[in-house]
Amino acid sequence: MNKWEDNKAWFLILPVFIIVAFSAVIPLMTVVNYSVQDIFGPGQRFFIGIEWFKEVLSDGRLHEALWRQLLFSGLVLLIEMPLGIGIALLMPKKGWGSSACLVILALPLLIPWNVIGTIWIIFTRPDIGLFGAAINTLGLPFDHTASPFDAWVTVMLMEVWHWTPLVALLAYAGLRAIPEVYYQAAKIDGASSWAIFRYIQLPKMRGVLTIALLLRFMDSFLIYAEPFVLTGGGPGNSTTFLSIYLVKVAVGQFDLGPAAAFSLIYFLIVLLFCWLFYQALQAVGTGDKQ
Amino acid sequence: MGLQLENVSKFVGSEMHLADISLQLKPGSRYVVLGRTLAGKTSLLRIMAGLDRPTKGTVRAGGVDVTGVSVRKRNIGMVYQQFINYPSLSIYDNIASPLKIQGVPSSEIDARVREAAGMLHIEHLLDRLPSELSGGQQQRTAIARALVKDVDMLLLDEPLVNLDYKLREELREELQRIFGQRESVVVYTTTEPTEALMLGGNVIVMHEGRILQEGPTTEVYQNPASMQVAEVFSDPPINFIPVHIDGECARLGNELCLPLTEQTAALPQGEYTYGIRSNRFSLSPRSGEDVAIRGEVGLAEINGSETFIHFRQGKESYVVQEEGVHSYKVGNTISVYAHPGDFYVFNKAGKLLVAPKHDR
Amino acid sequence: MARIDLNEIRHSYKPSPKSDDDFALKRVHTTWEDGGAYALLGPSGCGKTTMLNIISGLLKPSHGQILYDGVDVSAMQPEERNIAQVFQFPVLYDTMTVYDNLAFPLRNRNVPASEVDARVRRIAETLELTNDLGKRAAGLSADAKQKISLGRGLVRSDVAAILFDEPLTVIDPHLKWELRRKLKEIHKEFGLTMIYVTHDQVEAMTFADKIVVMYEGEIVQTGTPEELFERPEHVFVGYFIGSPGMGFLECTLEGDIAHVNGAAIPLEPGYGVRASSLGSRFKLGIRPMYLGVHSSREACGELPGFEARVVGVEDQGFCRIVTVQFGGQEIKARINDGHPVAEGLCWLTFPPEKTKLYFNERLVG
Secondary structure, eight states: OHHHHHHHHHHHHHHHHHHIIIIIIHHHHHHHHHEEEEEEEETTEEOOOTTHHHHHHHHHHHHHHHHHHHHHHHHHHHHHHHHHHHHHHHSOOSHHHHHHHHHHHHHHHSSSHHHHHHHHHHTTTTOHHHHHHHHHHTTOOTTTTHHHHHHHHHHHHHHHEEEEEEEEHHHHHHHTOHHHHHHHHHHTTTTHHHIIIIIHHHHHHHHHHHHHHHHHHHHHTTOHHHHHTTTTOSSSTTOOOHHHHHIIIIIOOOHHHHHHHHHHHHHHHHHHHHHHHHHHHHHHHHHHHH | OEEEEEEEEEEEEEEEEEEEEEEEEEOOEEEEEETTOOOOOOOOHHHHSSSSSEEEEEEETEEOOOOOOGGGOOOEEEEEESSOTTTTTOOOOHHHHHHHTTTHHHHHHHHHHHHHHTTTOOGGGSSSSSOOOOOOOOHHHHHHHHHHSSSSEEEETTTTTSOOOOHHHHHHHHHHHHHHTSSEEEEEESSOOOHHHHHHHHHEEEEETEEEEEEEEHHHSSOSSBEEEEHHOOOOOOEEEEEOSSEEEEEEEEEEEEEOTTTTGGSSSSSEEEEOGGOOOOOSSTTTOOOEEEEEEEEEEEEEEEEEEEETTTTTEEEEEESOOOOTTTTEEEEEEEEEEEEEOOOOTSBBBEEOOTTT | OOOOOEEEEEOOOSSSSSSGGGGGGGEEEEOOTTTTTEEOOOTTSSSHHHHHHHHHHOOOOSEEEETTTTTEEOOOHHHHHHHEEESOOOOOOSSSSSHHHHHHHHHHOOOOOHHHHHHHHHHHHTTTOOTTSSSBBBGHHHHHHHHHHHHHHHOOOOOOEEESTTTTSOHHHHHHHHHHHHHHHHHHHHHHHEEEEEEEEEEEHHHHHHEEEEETTTTEEEEHHHHHHSSSSSSEEEEEEEEOOOOEEEEETTTEEEEEEEEEEOOOHHHHHHHHHHHSOEEEEEEEESEEEEEEEEEGGTTTOOEEEEEEEEEEEEEEEEEEETTTTTEEEEEETTTTTOOSEEEOOOOOOOOOOOOTTTEEE
């Protein structure tokens, strides 16, 4: 009777297995299948081993896209993390001011991603856009459709505007979880505001900040919709990030084999960061237990 | 319905939580599991309840093997250290919850909820939510919920430990009365010897996952089988004095000579440990046979209506318990008296050889 | 080091308090002498935490002033008042070592490094933390952490007072008395004014030379542990101090004789005069250890014995607590280990010097 009770548990999680199989495993295996074959048409396919992988890995444009992607994610983190923490520190702790701040911060997170691209297209248009026109009037030539640098600035601005609120909200939650006595004790110890930040707030926020850091890294690494709408990856290839390049290869050129190989490599890179994410969380968990 | 544990062991990983426990709990009796923190009291309770499955051994209820049978299928009430109630349900619904699950008709539920609430003096709080009550009232609710169904076994895991001492005092008295009216087996864990004594019944003394001694509470209190039992079953701590028994007396260096009694004279010469509970010391001689120990006061703790005076003589430190509230200056010298017949004598292995005659 | 005066302090958390019930502190007017070891004792909700926060400056009272050595500090922030506080849960700077934790308050005040080192080492030695100085504070046990919190207060030479807010809550029971001893030693060594807030009478009575008992927003008695035990000035003190607490019987008064349902119990001379103008309904209070229970009238000795009935016995090992029914009321007595306990019918004695009289919850006297 006891054995039966134990086995019953397996049936309960069977539906999950089936869903995971259809939603993740089977599509993934299809991609694996494509990545090792050359396909000319229905019924015309040849097994070619790791040829596509070789080709993709030696593709200069992919290398460029990868470095561009890493630079972008790095810059995004360097700006968003301190900015988010700063906003969280400045937010009121209670009352209607705190609620108002939370609502305002949440707004950019509620807008569909492709709409964000559209908003920023209009916002930064050099002729009629509020931002673009204003900058040009000040005498600084600005046109994200022509200058790669201006395109980068625009995409960065959009990304920071869109996602810094997430970091701020997480940091704010971390700050609110610090018991009041820590501040009282620090006051009594005569600690300066900097010392309070350095020795109380920052260490106590470490857990949520790690999560924020990794979430932001992964999200920015997979960025697609906003720059695609805004710049389409241009001018030239200046804002062609990994996922935009992948779509260009797969949809633009109908090179399904290389695209599949590319997808798998991309997938492995993301998987690697997932692993780092998990490891970092584990380290934070044990750190708090001590 | 009684409960029987046969050679029950519990390991978590390689860590031993319970080692080879055999117990026979008789229907309608009361058991207090006494031991320090991490002695295995909670592990034992969880196995009795069926919340955990023993690594080895068998649990029988009324002769039927129930090892590993889920707690849902057994008729058990349990109260925890933390005040565990359903936060979104009123006190009434909290107490009624076990009956609703059983499908008892609502008129009967009403009568039984009110009876249980009455027993624990929370009738006037039935409409409130747990968060609106004090800690003591929340724990009363949890106890009422455990009492409301006619359970075969009522398990309480240090239920009073998180309460203020005055509330503890009140509830302890009430629990004793409530248990007296029940047919079910009651198992109650505690770290406090006083609580064990007040609840009476039988005591199971545990230490590091093992049962050291079991039996009727006062009997175990008066005849602890070993130094360990005496230690666990004494608050303030029992005083141990390493002595050498020669033909004349039990000596501690040149400082102390306790004359031999009828019982101790029969022991072979050699090394022993004398033990005396702090309340058997007194600050004035009670008879001509009393022996004085002089020492320096370390700290006087005041506990309820008692003063515990910690004092040192040479390398040994002792505690004497004095009735009433008194103050002592740290560093003062005091004389403490003890009757030679009031000592327990333990051999080198810590086993009890001589217990004082209690009715002296 | 400082003497602390609380002048006519009242405090309400409501913006416009109407009646006395709206005040968390109804009226507090008291003095804490320089170098004293005080405890602020009371049940939860009695206003003791409010009072502590007023002393430390975390809260500004609605009325009244607070003086440190005669200087009005009512408007000052905690850091300006030079007090130290140890909280219920250890408050540590997790990323710092024990040494840096202890040095923190001094470094914030720009004390020269050599002096910081000397003071930190001295305090670490007093608190038996010398071997842990290099360790990360986060990894230590609860009692060590609480010692560090205390150390951060002691390390400053200018501290006016140290406030403790139930500091032993998270400490294992068998380590508590070690820490209590340590606190007493520190009080002796440093001669600081210490105020210890707790609901636990064991901690209050063991730590303090003087205890301030609070009840429903008021101070009901200030005194040494013996005074609180022997001569409770309020029914609440009688109940709260001692285990079990003082027993009370409703009575009327005729001269120096208390009448409890027909039984005439003689009191100490003088009560009759003091109580004559108060009213007619009184309470007689006696501690269980002083209430005599005898198995026969003859055993009562010189005192008059009153017939009663034993209705319950609780064994506590070293003594038994006996509940007796007397004149329609119940009262508890304590009988020491080794003395016989009467069964059923018994005779009570009330030693006059230990029998107190209360009117309107307060001691007549």
